Amino acid sequence: MPAQPTSRHRHLRRALALLFFLSLLSFSKSTDELQILLKFKANFEKSNTHVFDSWAPEQNTMCNFIGITCNSNQIVTEIDLPQQNLSGILQFDSICSLQSLEKLSLGSNFLYGSITEELSNCTNLQHLDLGFNHFAGKVPNLSSLSQLKFLNLNQSGFSRKFPWKSLENLTSLEFLSLGDNPFDRNQFPLEVLNLDKLYYLYLTNCSIEGTIPEGIGNLTLLQNLELSDNYLFGKIPQRITELKNLWQLELYNNELTGKFPVGFGNLTNLINFDCSNNSLEGDLSEIKHLSKIASLQLFVNGFSGEIPVEFGEFDSLKELSLYTNKLTGSLPPKIGSLSDFEFIDVSENFLTGPVPPDMCRxxxxxxxxxxxxxxxGGLPENYANCSSLTRLRVNNNSLSGEIPTGIWSLPDLSIIDLTWNQFEGPVGSNIGQARSLAQLFLAHNRFSGELPVTISESTSLVDIELSSNKFSGEIPAKIGNLKRLSNLHLENNLVSGTIPSSLGSCVSLSDINLAGNSVSGEIPETIGSLRSLNSLNLSDNKLSGEIPVSLSSLRLSLLDLSNNRLTGHIPESLSIEAFKTGLIGNPGLxxxxxxxxxxxxxxxxxSGNFRTVISCFTAGLTVMLMSLACFIYVKYKLKNQDRPIKRHSSWDMKQFHVLSFSEEEVVDAINRENLIGKGGSGNVYRVRLGSGKQLAVKHIWKSDSGDRRSFRSSSSMLVKGNPRSPEYDAEVATLSSVRHVNVVKLYCSITSEDSNLLVYEYLPNGSLWDRLHSCQKITMDWEVRYEIAxxxxxxxxxxxxxxxxxxxxxxxxxxxxxxxxxxxxxIADFGLAKIVQENGVKDSSHIIAGTFGYIAPEYAYTCKVNEKSDVYSFGxxxxxxxTGKRPxxxxFGENKDIVQWVCTEMRSRASLLHLVDTAIxxxxxxxxxxxxxxAIHCTMRNPSVRPSMRMVVQMLEEAEPYELTQIIVDEEGENSKN
Structure with missing residues (x-):
């Protein structure tokens, strides 16, 4: 008879059964989670990343996947994949099925779409990072994520109203970053003041308005507080002085007023402090105790009084910006001498005294x-050894003496601006070693001597402005080596000699001013080859000879050759009233x-005699009779023809689409009757084909030295070699391969030895500018404008x-x-377009391309352009x-454009509605x-915080007008019925 099982055996069997059941359950759960992760991976199949190479089903465990962390039970607790080039839409319904998930870090990727309410199911999350992505729509309610300690949604693309109320439940938060998102405007969120475990709070540029509440003092653990670029006004609260752990405080770009609160100097751990671009006042005495400060930015305020001498004892100070205030007195003599000082800007104040000698120690x-x-006083000799210096601007002071020789040749110096001082002496011959020097501004001083010939070796020069000095001698003969030179100003000096013909090799020149000197000789023909030249002033010199015919080809807005010794015939294209005053004072013209x-x-x-007159009369009469006969014949044969383009036996046509017309049909229709527009690079004609179809044909001006105002019609004017222009090449390179419904279609190019034609689809409603601003303006309600946007x-x-x-x-x-x-x-007109090279190199040019009012601010001072520059222009x-306003x-006020106007109006009024065009x-x-x-988001001054165009499209789609949405819904419903 078998032995009966004991109680111990029964318990053991139950335990084994339970363990087996749990292992089956765990295995089942692991299998489920593996499927969830593989589904997660599938959302990013088009991503340019190798991070998923290890995510294979045959792996022993998903816990070996890159970016995945599991607990001891092989259950997923973390998905950590920041900066992995992930592109796709997040599916939170599956992600939140990972019930033990504590960390989800997907920041700095290319995620888009909206975040669904299923995020609320991730109740065990402690760390959520979705920052620096391209989401759209609103942030869902976060109330259920009560375990969160870390929340980063910075620059993630979210908009609309943020669910501030839901922060009340997130009392464990230690890190909160919501900035750089175009949320709806909202009063300062008081819910934040109860998050007393916060050490990091970033709410910059997220549309907060009102005053900073005194309750900010509750957050005593804060080490970082950033509330910049909002709509905050009033005083800095007194209780901010209780945040003694702060190492960074940023409040810039608000409307704060008043003085620093008493006790502000108690924030002795501050390293970075930026309160610039506000309306603060008072002195800086509260700042003098911040001895650990490394970066102090207080520019564009109303501070007054002297700069505390204690600033000279700061041994960590690297950056000091106090410009545009009302500061008086002198700079502390020891400032910058005790630290690795990098930057000082105290411009536009009332400071006096000498320049401190040791800032570059x-x-x-x-x-x-x-x-x-x-x-x-003068520039201290010490700065001649400051090889790290990139920008030196001391203009509009009372500085004097000679410039230390070594300054002229500093290797990284890009700008020297010494204008409106009392400096004297020569420009150093070592300036040719300044290979980074782009801008040399010395106007309105007492500099003298000859321009060193070595200046032609400083090949990065873009601007040379030396007017109103005592320079003498000749312009260096090799100045043509300066291929990037855009502006040359030598007016009101003692310069003599001739104008070097090599000046015509400075292909980027747009402005030449040599007025008020003693320059003699003839005007070089080569100046007429400067395609970019816009202003030429050679007045009040001793120039002689004839005006070169080559100047006729230039598109000049200013021509001043007055008060010289010029003789002969004024070229016909220059004989216009606009240039008349610029030609007087030359009796021989x-x-x-x-x-x-x-x-x-x-x-x-x-100059003739009687016999010569008779002979000429006879010959002239003969020629006149022959000419009359030819004229009658030509008028009869070519009646009503006014062809601005020469016929050719052969044309080179390159097709980019299937065509239903020939080059003859196009060429035959190019005449002045069909001219519909003129641009900077050529004329545009409307061509109506026999089939009734219409085309737009652009003639691109040639890159030769001839007349760009008309097409060639004489064989003596044919250009040898390739007549193409950079604008033509840019258009063809860009549009020949582009296929998009919102980019103008280029059908073909037609070229001959003297003509470049581009044939486009014809768009009958003209440009958006015409419909918004010109005499062809029409009434457009918002639905139409939105669809255009x-x-x-x-x-x-x-x-x-x-x-x-x-x-x-x-x-x-x-x-x-x-x-x-x-x-x-x-989108049309790609004459300035740049295609990013395969190695990712972007354009860097010292000639600013674009149109005033649309040019991104960084382009003006860095001469670099990338996709974010287009984003600014689109904004x-x-x-x-x-608004219906012009750019x-x-x-808008003096020196303001539409961007500055909008920003100013936003700060002065609570709603944006008053800026909307009344026609809407x-x-x-x-x-x-x-x-x-x-639009405001697109035109941020910092390019890095502007959205990409992909993100702009998503944001615009989220902003679809309700009425338009209803029309679409109604149409879809009607279609489904039918």
């Missing part, structure tokens, strides 16, 4: 700006068209993200957005669509204001 200083003060100039024909009768954005998104190699347009503006018969937009276009208008109907003004917020 440790050889780290890069920026030196003390302009528009009352400093005296003659013209058949300008009043107060003698007639050129009167010269011929003074979205369509144009999609076109740019395709150029930036959809092409094999990204295309940067560089001249995005309303006149380059054309409208078809249905008001659908198409201006959005502002035009919403530059006198009503009231029910849609709120929708338009939402797009204005997107």
């Amino acid at each position: 440790n050889g780290k200083m890069t920026g030196f700006f003390i302009l528009q003060n009352k400093f005296t 003659c013209s058949e068209h300008l009043e107060h100039f003698r007639s050129c024909s009167s010269d011929s009768g003074k 979205v369509g144009a954005a999609r076109g740019l998104e395709y150029l930036h993200h959809g092409c094999d190699r990204p295309v940067i347009h560089r001249d995005v503006k309303t006149s380059n957005i054309l409208l078809d018969a249905h008001m659908k937009p198409k 201006v276009v959005l502002m035009e669509l919403v 530059v208008d006198p009503e 109907s009231d029910p849609l003004k709120e929708d338009a204001a939402r797009v204005l917020r997107i």
Whole structure:
């Protein structure tokens, strides 16, 4: 008889059964989680990443996947994949099925779409990082994520109203970063003040308004507090002085007023403090105890009084920006001498005394700006050894003496600005070693001597402005080596000799001013080859000879050759009223068209004799009769023909689409009757084919030295070699491979030895500029404008993200957005476009391309352009669509454009609705204001915080007008019934 099981045996069997059951359960759960992770991976199949190479089903365990962490039970607790080039939409319904998930870190990727309410199911999350992505829509309610300690949604693309109320439940938060998102405006969120475990709080640029509450003092553990770029006003609260753990405090770009609160100096752990661009006042005495400070930014405020001498004892100070205040007294003599000092800008104050000698003592200083003060004395000799210096600006002071020789040759120096001082002596011959020098501004001083010939070796020079000094001698003969030179100003000096013919090799020159010198000889013909030249002033010199015919080819806005010794015939294209005053003072000049100039024909009768006159009369009569006969014949044969283009026996046509027309049909229709527009690079004609189809044909100006105002019609003017221009090459390179409904279609190019034609689809509604601002303006409600905005954005998104190699347009503006018969937009005019090279190199040019009012601010001072420059320009276009205003208008105030105007108006009033064009109907003004917020995001001064065009498209789609949405829904419902 078998033995009966004991109680111990029974318990053991139950335990084994339970263990077996749990192992089966665990295995089942692991299998489920593996499927969830593989589904997660599938969402990012198009991502350019290798992170998922290890994510294979045959792996022994998913816990070996890169970026995955499991607990001891082989259950997933962390997904950690920041900066992995992930591109796709997050599916939170599956992610939150990982019930033990504590960390989800997907920051700095390319995630897009909206975040669904299923996020609320991730109740065990302690760490959530979705920052620096391209999401759209609103942030869902976060109340259920009560375990969160770390929350980063910074610059993630979210908009609309943030669920501030849900922060009440997140009392474990230690790190909170929500900045750089275009949320709806909201009063300072008091819910934040109860998160007393916070050590990091970043709410910069997320549309917070009102005053900073005194309750901020509750957050005593804070080490980092950033509330910049919002709509905050009033005083800095007194209780902020209780945050003694702060090492970084940033409050810039608000409307804060008043003085620093008493006791502010108790924040002795502060390392970085930025309160710039506010309306603060009072002195800086509360700052003098912040001995650990490394970066102090207080510029554009109303601070007064002296700079505390204690600043000279700060042994960690690296950056000091106090410009545009009302500070007086002198700079502390020891400032910067005890630290690795890098940057000082105290411009636009009332500072006096000498320049401190030791700011570059440790050889780290890069920026030196003390302009528009009352400093005296000279530049200390020590700065001649400051090889780290990149920018030196001391203009508009009372500085004097000679410049230390070594300064002229500092290797990294890009700008020397010494204008409006009392400096004297020569420019050092070692300036040729300054290979990074782009801007040399010495105007309005007492410099003398000859320009060193070595200046021609400083080949990075873009601007040379030496006016109103005592320079003498000749312009260096090899100045043509300066291929990047854009502006040359030597007016009001003692310069003599001739104008070097090599000046015509400075292919980037746009402005030449040599007025008020003693320059003699003839004007070089080579100046006429400067395609970019816009202003030429050679007045009040001793120039002789004739005006070169080559100047006729230039598109000059200013020509001043007055008060010289010029003789002969004024070229016909220069004989216009606009240039008349610029030609006076030359008694030897003659013209058949300008009043107060003698007639050129009167010269011929003074130098012959009677027999010569008779002979000429006879010969002339014969020629006249023959000419009359030819004229009658030609008029009869070519009646009504006014052809600005020469016929050729052969043309080179390159097709980019299937064509239903020939080159003859196009060429035969190019005449002045069909001229519909003129641009900077050529004329545009409308061609109507026999089939009734219409085309737009652009003739691109040639890159030769001839007349760009008309097409060639004489064989003597044919260009040898390749007549193509950079604009032509850019258009063809860009558009020949582009296929997008919102980019203008280039059918073909037609070239001959003297003509470049580009044949496009014809868009009957002209440009967006015409429809918004010109005499062809029409009434457009918001639905039409919105569709134009979205369509144009999609076109740019395709150029930036959809092409094999990204295309940067560089001249995005309303006149380059054309409208078809249905008001659908198409991006046009790619004459300035740049294709990003395969190695990812972007364009860097010292010639600013683009149109004033649309040019991104960084382009003006770095001469670098990338996709974010197009984003800025498109933001201006959005502002035009919403406000109806032009990008530059006198009503904005002096030196202000639409971006500055919008920002100013935003700060002065609570709502954006008052900025919306009155032509937009009231029910849609709120929708338009939402797009204005997107425009503001696009035009941020810092390019890195601007959205990509892909993100802009998503934001615009989220801002679709409600009425338009309803129309679409109704149409879809009607279609489903049918």
